[in-house]
Amino acid sequence: MDLGNRLAQQRKKYGYTQKKLANKLNLSQQIISNIERGASAPDINFLKGTADIYKITIDELIGREEIYETKTSTEKQILDVVREMNDYEKELSLGLVNQIVENRKKNRDKDK
Structure with missing residues (x-):
């Protein structure tokens, strides 16, 4: 094209x-x-x-191909979804991701 x-x-x-x-x-x-x-x-x-x-x-x-390598198709799917979000939806998603990271840190600390 x-x-x-x-x-x-x-x-x-x-x-x-x-x-x-x-x-x-x-x-x-x-x-x-x-x-x-x-x-x-x-x-x-x-x-x-x-x-x-x-x-x-x-x-x-x-339409240039991505210049970085996506490790998995799941990561590519996540990036595609994020590109379609408005700013408010991106902020909500970031909050959710931060909660997941915090929960993972707490679980790791419990296992120590």
Whole structure:
């Protein structure tokens, strides 16, 4: 998939129209259209701004494979779920993970 199609796919995934994305980036809708059609290439400011709006990395935005190794498919599943969460859900999840860690520490201390 070429970059323009990938960017259009991501825009739609996150629920943005070309006009809405253009307004958020202080660009014209025509610039978004040109990039998505491959008539022009996005600059780094476009990629950074778009990734920031979607709260993802530029690598994720352009479809680059993960640059770190995930040890297990379970870890990958966890990361995929977290990427789809809003900030409130991430905070709740972090609290839950912290409780699990604390419980594990208490159990380890009991076994000593």
